[in-house]
Amino acid sequence: MTEKTRDQDLTLVSDQQPISPLQGTSNPPVSALPDRIILNSVWSGLDRKAGAIIEFTARQLRVRASTWVIGGVGFLLMVLLLATYAEAMVEGIEPVDDDGDSEDWDEDGYPLGQERKWGTSDWNSAEFPGSGVFVSDEWLNWNEANHTGNHTYRGNAIIESYTWIGNPPNTLNKGWAQVGNFTDCTDYEEEYDLQIGRSCLTSQGTIRFNGLIQVNGTVGVESEKWYQYLEWGDFVGASETPIPQDPRSMYIDEDGFDIDVSSGNTSQGFDDDGDCLRDWDIIADSSFTSNPQFFWDDSFSFNSDSNRNGISCDVELVYDDQGNLVSIEADQLVDEDPSEDEFVLESLHRGFVLAVGKVAFLFLLGIFIPLFLATGLIRDEMASGTMYYLVGKPIHRAEFFVYRILGFMSIAAPYMIILAILVGLVTSFIGPGDSIFRFEDLTVWLIIGITSALVLLAYSTTFSALGVISKKFGIYIAMVMGVWEFIMAFFSLLSSGQSIVAWLSISHWGLEMVNSAALIAWPDSGYYDIIGSGLFNSSVVFSIFWNEPVMVPGSPIASLLVSSFVLLLYIGIWILIGQSFLGRREID
Amino acid sequence: MIPDPEQVGEHTPTSIQVDNSVPAVMLDHVSKWYGQVIGLNDVSLAIGGGVTGILGPNGAGKSTLFKILVGRLKPSQGTVRLFGIDPWRNPAPYSRVGYVSEGEKLYDWMTGHDFVSTLARLYGFTRDEASARADHVLEFVNLSDVAHKQIGKYSKGMRQRVKIAHALVNDPDLIILDEPLQGCDPVARTTIMNVIREIGGMGKTVIVSSHILSEIERITEQIVILHNGRLLALGNLHAIRGMLDKHPHRILLTTDTPRELAARTLVVEEVHGVRFPHPHQLEIQTNDLDAVHSVLPTLITSSGLRVSSIQNPDDNLESLLAYLMEGRA
Numbered sequence: 001m002t003e004k005t006r007d008q009d010l011t012l013v014s015d016q017q018p019i020s021p022l023q024g025t026s027n028p029p030v031s032a033l034p035d036r037i038i039l040n041s042v043w044s045g046l047d048r049k050a051g052a053i054i055e056f057t058a059r060q061l062r063v064r065a066s067t068w069v070i071g072g073v074g075f076l077l078m079v080l081l082l083a084t085y086a087e088a089m090v091e092g093i094e095p096v097d098d099d100g101d102s103e104d105w106d107e108d109g110y111p112l113g114q115e116r117k118w119g120t121s122d123w124n125s126a127e128f129p130g131s132g133v134f135v136s137d138e139w140l141n142w143n144e145a146n147h148t149g150n151h152t153y154r155g156n157a158i159i160e161s162y163t164w165i166g167n168p169p170n171t172l173n174k175g176w177a178q179v180g181n182f183t184d185c186t187d188y189e190e191e192y193d194l195q196i197g198r199s200c201l202t203s204q205g206t207i208r209f210n211g212l213i214q215v216n217g218t219v220g221v222e223s224e225k226w227y228q229y230l231e232w233g234d235f236v237g238a239s240e241t242p243i244p245q246d247p248r249s250m251y252i253d254e255d256g257f258d259i260d261v262s263s264g265n266t267s268q269g270f271d272d273d274g275d276c277l278r279d280w281d282i283i284a285d286s287s288f289t290s291n292p293q294f295f296w297d298d299s300f301s302f303n304s305d306s307n308r309n310g311i312s313c314d315v316e317l318v319y320d321d322q323g324n325l326v327s328i329e330a331d332q333l334v335d336e337d338p339s340e341d342e343f344v345l346e347s348l349h350r351g352f353v354l355a356v357g358k359v360a361f362l363f364l365l366g367i368f369i370p371l372f373l374a375t376g377l378i379r380d381e382m383a384s385g386t387m388y389y390l391v392g393k394p395i396h397r398a399e400f401f402v403y404r405i406l407g408f409m410s411i412a413a414p415y416m417i418i419l420a421i422l423v424g425l426v427t428s429f430i431g432p433g434d435s436i437f438r439f440e441d442l443t444v445w446l447i448i449g450i451t452s453a454l455v456l457l458a459y460s461t462t463f464s465a466l467g468v469i470s471k472k473f474g475i476y477i478a479m480v481m482g483v484w485e486f487i488m489a490f491f492s493l494l495s496s497g498q499s500i501v502a503w504l505s506i507s508h509w510g511l512e513m514v515n516s517a518a519l520i521a522w523p524d525s526g527y528y529d530i531i532g533s534g535l536f537n538s539s540v541v542f543s544i545f546w547n548e549p550v551m552v553p554g555s556p557i558a559s560l561l562v563s564s565f566v567l568l569l570y571i572g573i574w575i576l577i578g579q580s581f582l583g584r585r586e587i588d
Numbered sequence: 589m590i591p592d593p594e595q596v597g598e599h600t601p602t603s604i605q606v607d608n609s610v611p612a613v614m615l616d617h618v619s620k621w622y623g624q625v626i627g628l629n630d631v632s633l634a635i636g637g638g639v640t641g642i643l644g645p646n647g648a649g650k651s652t653l654f655k656i657l658v659g660r661l662k663p664s665q666g667t668v669r670l671f672g673i674d675p676w677r678n679p680a681p682y683s684r685v686g687y688v689s690e691g692e693k694l695y696d697w698m699t700g701h702d703f704v705s706t707l708a709r710l711y712g713f714t715r716d717e718a719s720a721r722a723d724h725v726l727e728f729v730n731l732s733d734v735a736h737k738q739i740g741k742y743s744k745g746m747r748q749r750v751k752i753a754h755a756l757v758n759d760p761d762l763i764i765l766d767e768p769l770q771g772c773d774p775v776a777r778t779t780i781m782n783v784i785r786e787i788g789g790m791g792k793t794v795i796v797s798s799h800i801l802s803e804i805e806r807i808t809e810q811i812v813i814l815h816n817g818r819l820l821a822l823g824n825l826h827a828i829r830g831m832l833d834k835h836p837h838r839i840l841l842t843t844d845t846p847r848e849l850a851a852r853t854l855v856v857e858e859v860h861g862v863r864f865p866h867p868h869q870l871e872i873q874t875n876d877l878d879a880v881h882s883v884l885p886t887l888i889t890s891s892g893l894r895v896s897s898i899q900n901p902d903d904n905l906e907s908l909l910a911y912l913m914e915g916r917a
Contacts, residue, residue: 027633049711051709052709052718056706384693384695386691388687388689389695390707392705393679393682393683394681394682394710394711396679397679451635588655588661
């Protein structure tokens with residue numbers, strides 16, 4: 001009840017008072033608004049209100065030191081990466097001996113590739129081009145004591161009797177046991193073993209030897225001497241004059257790729273250095289003794305059709321039912337040592353584009369810029385007490401949330417897109433290739449820029465909504481989410497996008513978009529990926545940073561659209577969440 | 589003057605259908621509590637045109653009431669209507685409301701003109717309209733000279749005035765000012781009080797809060813008194829003042845010669861008695877404060893005695909509240 005006391009102009013109010021028009025009011029009540037005029041008064045002039053908030057937010061970000069610091073760090077990061085890239089491109093790639101045949105393992109001065117040509121072992125310094133090599137015909141069986149005949153023998157054995165002992169075909173090969181002027185065996189030699197190349201007379205009148213020897217007679221092993229063995233065959237490839245040593249550089253980049261994925265042929269490749277094409281059957285042909293040809297040392301097991309497609313020395317391209325290249329199977333020693341400048345530089349360039357696009361733009365800038373600049377878009381206004389200036393207007397809080405994000409995007413998105421285009425222009429100019437400018441790269445950079453903007457929008461919406469959901473803990477939740485996204489990004493990268501868990505992250509869909517862009521711009525990405533990860537170990541950069549788009553196999557454009565849609569859906573959901581929480585948030 | 593929208597742009601809230609039957613502000617059994625703490629307790633009130641002062645000590649619920657009115661807080665109970673609409677659910681009434689909160693935080697990096705015109709655009713005005721309106725309201729609050737200076741360089745009074753300017757830029761029908769004089773120097777206070785009176789004189793509904801009785805007294809006669817979150821009284825301040833005046837009042841004078849001064853004041857008919865609470869203070873007791881105040885300056889001047897201050901210890905909000913609480917009891 002209302003109580004009039006002492007003076008008619010004053011009303012003291014009791015506990016349950018009715019609504020009391022203020023006494024003494026001379027002005028009439030003002031006009032009321034109809035209950036549902038929101039469309040007329042709140043959403044009208046959308047462009048003006050949106051423009052004002054977007055412009056205000058952009059100006060607010062521009063005067064913040066943190067904006068310039070983060071933008072500057074991002075720019076500096078790109079400059080450093082570009083400097084590294086430019087250095088690699090200008091200097092080219094150091095040639096790499098992919099098949100390792102420029103090595104000289106036995107240090108006899110002849111590289112492995114040359115030793116292979118001559119059929120000598122690169123693990124035995126006694127064998128080298130021109131020294132000749134023993135090609136075994138037969139071994140002494142375990143139940144045989146000796147063998148009679150005129151052969152070249154190799155073994156650790158005894159000559160029981162002979163009618164002739166020859167001289168070695170040359171003195172280059174240090175594996176020959178000495179003949180003539182035999183000395184008596186020492187007690188040790190009698191009882192145990194001899195050094196390679198040594199021969200001696202035993203107390204029984206036989207000749208013991210270890211190494212190669214040419215004999216017409218009976219040669220055998222002693223049953224109690226378990227280490228003794230014997231084989232006989234031919235000594236081939238010996239040269240009367242020393243063979244000049246090839247420079248090791250001759251065996252680097254000597255077998256390039258001869259594959260054209262666009263041809264559609266399944267059998268391709270060519271053995272440029274001829275180390276696969278050689279006819280290995282002729283090795284045992286003693287007719288080559290006087291005319292040494294290519295053959296192989298017996299330590300190497302070789303199959304000229306190791307990919308088992310029935311064609312020797314080729315490279316098989318394996319396609320799936322949809323016509324996608326799924327693997328490249330090369331025979332041994334075919335296209336195994338291509339020029340780094342031809343393949344690796346291109347692979348490195350593409351790898352750089354993707355690495356920068358994914359790691360620098362999507363992971364680093366994409367996560368950190370929104371984390372530092374977007375989390376407080378609403379939260380900071382609420383915390384500082386200035387929020388009411390902005391929402392105490394005929395603007396629905398839901399639209400305020402969207403405009404605020406758009407204001408952030410009006411600064412962040414152009415920054416990312418311009419940065420992407422700048423980096424793209426530099427890499428397209430100095431990247432490898434015959435043309436002055438790599439126009440095809442622009443597609444990738446443009447999509448990297450757009451993807452970065454989409455990812456920015458997704459993170460900024462999420463982080464901003466988290467800031468609204470919890471004024472106190474929002475930033476911490478956003479940081480945890482940033483870490484999660486970072487982990488998922490690398491998880492998706494390393495699992496080739498196959499991990500379903502990674503699908504729950506924003507970063508996965510960003511990566512999928514970039515993978516799709518790469519496949520659109522570089523249709524032979526699959527080829528580079530397979531070559532890089534399988535055949536050609538030195539070009540793994542591209543293989544690490546590119547994965548086949550998994551959403552719609554075979555259609556990068558469809559994958560790009562699906563990924564964009566998922567990201568937009570994600571953004572939409574978080575906008576609704578942010579709007580819902582902001583609509584119910586009290587602004588104290 | 590507050591600019592006329594028709595003079596500065598095309599924007600007019602013509603789509604709003606007019607209903608003359610409701611007051612600008614209406615609260616029906618509104619309560620607000622923060623956990624166990626009650627901010628506002630069962631307040632029912634309707635406020636129409638003119639300037640209305642909301643009086644109450646700190647913690648009385650003035651700011652809570654305003655925050656509920658402008659939709660910053662949701663009432664825990666009861667109904668709030670601005671122009672007949674629930675402001676928590678629908679921000680439409682804000683097109684006719686200007687609000688100055690008690691907080692001091694502003695966008696210091698903006699100029700005064702920037703601040704006002706940018707926020708004006710949130711009402712849907714074009715850039716040019718907003719700029720013209722900003723110019724007008726800044727002139728209205730005497731800030732034209734510094735309109736293009738950064739707010740960070742403004743004095744406290746200027747900051748308060750720029751906040752008032754932003755609240756006027758949409759030519760609102762309802763202006764809510766939460767402690768607009770707090771922390772201002774005397775010159776700024778006078779300027780702001782003049783501004784508020786002028787706005788009230790235009791027929792706008794102005795609600796202004798303060799915890800200082802004399803401030804409100806200089807602005808308006810209509811008051812609402814809040815205490816501990818409850819509506820304690822509402823009505824005409826002169827009526828309250830009259831009631832207060834009929835009660836014993838004290839006038840405290842600080843002087844080096846309290847006894848000499850006492851001897852001279854006791855001859856005044858309305859003076860009932862004197863006390864010396866301090867060796868340099870004289871307390872005069874009276875039932876007619878105005879009568880004593882009218883003769884006191886002449887009396888002091890003619891005596892040649894030096895008086896360094898004159899205070900009215902009972903002429904404050906605490907006394908008023910004590911009095912009202914007594915009446916209520």
